[in-house]
Amino acid sequence: MDIEDFSLDPAVAHLNHGSFGAAPTAVHDRQDELRREAERDPDVFFATVLDRIAKARDEVAAFLGAAPEGLSFVHNVTEGVAIALNSVPLAPGDEILIGDHVYGAVEIAARRRAERTGAEVVKVTLPGGSDGDWTGADAAAAFLGAVTPRTKVAVFDQITSNTARLLPARDLVEALRARGVVTIVDAAHAPGMLDVDVSEIGADFWTGNLHKWAFAPRSSGVLAVDPAWRERVEPLIPSFYLGDGFPRSLEFQGTRDYTAWLAAPYGIRLLDGLGANAVRSRNAALAARGQEIVAAGTGLRPWRADPELSMRVLRLPEGVAVTHPRAEALSAEIFRRFQVRAGVKPWPGAGLVRLSAQVYNTERDFERLADGLRRILT
Template sequence: MNIDDFSLDPAVAHLNHGSFGAVPRRVGRRQDELRREVERAPDLYFATVMDRLAKARNEVAAFLGAEPEGVAFVSNVTEGVAVALNSLTLRPGDEIMICDHTYGAVEIAVRRTAERAGAEVVVVTLPGRGDGEWPGEEAARAYLAAVTPRTKAAVFDHITSATARLLPVARLVEGFRALGVTTIVDAAHAPGMLDVDVSELGADFWTGNLHKWAFAPRPAGVLAVSSAWRERVEPLIPSFYQEAGFPRSVEFQGTRDYTAWLAAPEGLRIFEDLGPHAVRARNAELVARGSRIVADVAGLRPWRADPELSMCVLRLPDGVAETQPRAEALAAEIMRRYGCRAGVKFWPGAGLLRLSAQLYNREQDYERLAAALRDLFG
């Protein structure tokens, strides 16, 4: 596949796939067919949509190694985490654990949940904050060492967002389970990028996006819930199918647009056609080469990368993008002046450049960005 297989502007170097993904034309055509079907016979469509969602859900669950009855479609990971938090029973003085790499919207959801319950938020500082270096076992030890008798839930990433690091999720799930702590995994970037087996992992709640790396339309995510929690799931909005329980009570919201979810299996078929291992290996190798190109030409310092990921991070010069507004302004300037779209991230004490690689990217995209950065910072 190349850029012609997507609806992307070919005049732009698109190097920020990790933020919003990109929809292949083939998947877009399938979603367009579904939208036309809705308008041809709305009453018939909505009368049958739940059964069709179940079929799509089964395909997605198989791709993720999850139990079909334990998976619900959600709009995105932020919604999935919010449903998980809404299902907890918290009391004053209880603790919810996050870390200093937690995605901003997830942290907001955790803090609001804690505030309503009179609970406390514990922020774990993972090792290697200043240079992006951390051995996985040290990260796990930092999380588990912070558990107290008041710790009720731990929220942690499968792959961190701004810093593009792989956390030892299996070790964390196992460790927290042994300590009686409920686990909520933010796996926004995992579906498609990694070969995951949700059932084997065994987290209480695991939620991932399909529209980032699994070629689904936006918005499309999943929430996988362990059997021990399914009867206790509390949807954010009451559903006509409330009494049916999970997953229908989470999925059905009357006349919402279900077409992204119904079209998601088409994206998974592209994976199967191309070979999931080949796609992942190609993207991981390309982003590593791209990082070296940017580092060599623009003089940026790469953080240690996890070799199986399709994202990596370089540190921007001191004083650059060290606030959120400045990060956004720099990303806009790179786009306006050079036609490159990269992930410029604010990170406390540093500005970061996050690069992604997808099938439409080529080495020339990274060379173009590298020249732009050399012009800006050289």
């Protein structure tokens, strides 16, 4: 499978798959069929859509190692985290634990929940300084060291977004649960990139995107909920099925477009047909090679990496892309001048370049980025 199997512009080097994903054209064709079906007879489509969503959910649950009755479709991880946070009762003085590598929208959700309940957000600084030079055990120790008697809930990544690092989700869940802390795992990048077993992780709430690495259309995500919490879970927007409880109450919002969810199993089947483990190994190896190419071509310093991930990070020179607007400006310049899409991320002191590798990428894409970055930075 190469770029001709996607709708992506073949004139562009697409190295930012981790931000928005890209589904193969075969998956979009299936989604288009579903949309045409809905338009031919909306009454029949919406009368039967909940049963079809349940069938699709069963297939996704099997792929993720999750209990079907404990899984719900959501539109993305931001929605999943917000639902999870709203499900946990909080009072003034309670603490919500997050890490300093947290995704921005997730931090906003945590702070909003804290403002409404009188709770406090505590941000954990992970070790390693400017090079991200920490291990999973280091990260776990930092989180556990920040727990106090007031800590009620911890929100942490399975794979950090901006910095592309892997956290020991299962170990953290076990250790936090032993301390009486509710766990919410942001697994936005995990489905498809990792061989996930949600039941083994055992979090109170686990939420991941299918449209990043599992070949599903946007917007398709899932929220897995432990049995102890399912009766407390409510949708952000109520519907006629609110009284039906989880997961049905979350999955119907009137006349929304459900075709991404219904097409998600098709993307998973396509990934399995290619050999999911082979795709993961190939992408991880290419990401590592891409990091080497860009480092050699620009002199940028690579961040510590986890070998099983399909993303890698390099640190920009001091003072470059330290704010979101400046990171966006550099990303736009890279595209305008060299037709390369790269994930430029703000970071204190110096921004980061996050590289993604998917089946449509080759080493030549990373060489183009290295050449363009070298010209811009010099």
